[in-house]
Amino acid sequence: MSLLTMSAQLAEGFLITVEIFVLTLLFSLPLGLIVAFGRMSGCKVIRIISKIYISIMRGTPLMLQIIVVYFAPFYVFRMQVGTGYRFLAVILAFVINYAAYFAEIYRAGIESIPVGQYEAAEVLGYSKAQTFVKIILPQVVKRVLPPVTNETITLVKDTSMAFTISIAEMFTVAKQIGAAQTSVLPLLAAGVFYYIFNLVVASFMEYLEKKTSYYR
Template sequence: MDIMAMTAQLAEGFLVTVQIFVLTLLFSLPLGMLVAFGRMSRCKIIKLIAKLYISVMRGTPLMLQIIVVYFAPYYMFRMKMGPSYRFPAVIIAFVINYAAYFAEIYRSGIESMPNGQYEAAQVLGYNKAQTFIRIILPQVIKLVLPSITNETITLVKDTSLAFTISIAEMFTVAKQIGAAQTSVMPLLAAGIFYYVFNLIVATVMEYIEKRLSYYR
């Protein structure tokens, strides 16, 4: 296999990697906010459920969670999902895992806001929803963005765990090509792809941080 053919196959795997990355962020960021609200809820049952969820998701390996999400429908409900369920299973596992981490990041940011912010909003006539959306949330986003950036960069590398259930993302494709050619070159090429993707994500997040800093 020549370099062009190998690059083309790696590019196909790279597209799958990008899909996992984008879909995970798209769903885990808002889900993390909902879990954070549950974690801070005054209802003890909701708070306990959210706390347990976060503890389990952060305390068990992502690889194990992928396996559980993929095989659980069959072993628990005898539902045969088929190979087409592999990609959705990966997305579900990644989303529920990263939502737990984002929830704790959001919670730390929200709880760090001084009470004076809420009191000032109340004086101005804002209700709780308006206070959070217009005053608290913009400040929280600026505050937690560095932590979210770290998790986002970690996500780039974690996408390789999709190989656990034979998703043909870039790492899996590189291993298959390397095994066929008895060469490490495909893995090295995949490493370059990951590095470049990681660099692009880090640059974008840094740009967003700088733009938001103008409004402080």
């Protein structure tokens, strides 16, 4: 196999990795906020359900969750799913997993804001929605960015878990090429790709932290 062919195959795997990464963040970040609100809800039932969901998602391996999401439609509901469902199953598993982590990060950030700020906003005539959007949210964003950055960087590496149901992302493609060529070069190339990807993500998140440094 020529170097050009190997690079092309690795590039295809890298695109799959990027797709998993982007789609997971796109859906898990807002879902995590919804779950966080549920976790802090005044309704006991919603609060308990949210707490159980977070506990299960954080307390079981991501690999197991991917397997369950992929095989559950057939073994639980007797639904026939094709190979096209594999990628969707990976995205669903990643989203519900990371949403649980983001929910706890958001909750910690929101609850870290002093109660006095809510009271002051009420005195000034702000509604609850205005208080959250104009006063609380900017401060929460600043406080949660460091832990969100950590989870985002972890997500870059966790994308390799997609191999569980035979999704050919970067690491899987590198292993297949390495096995066929009896060479570690593809794995080293994949490692470099992951490292560069992590650097780009970390740099972007650091840029966001600097942009929000106004809020303390």
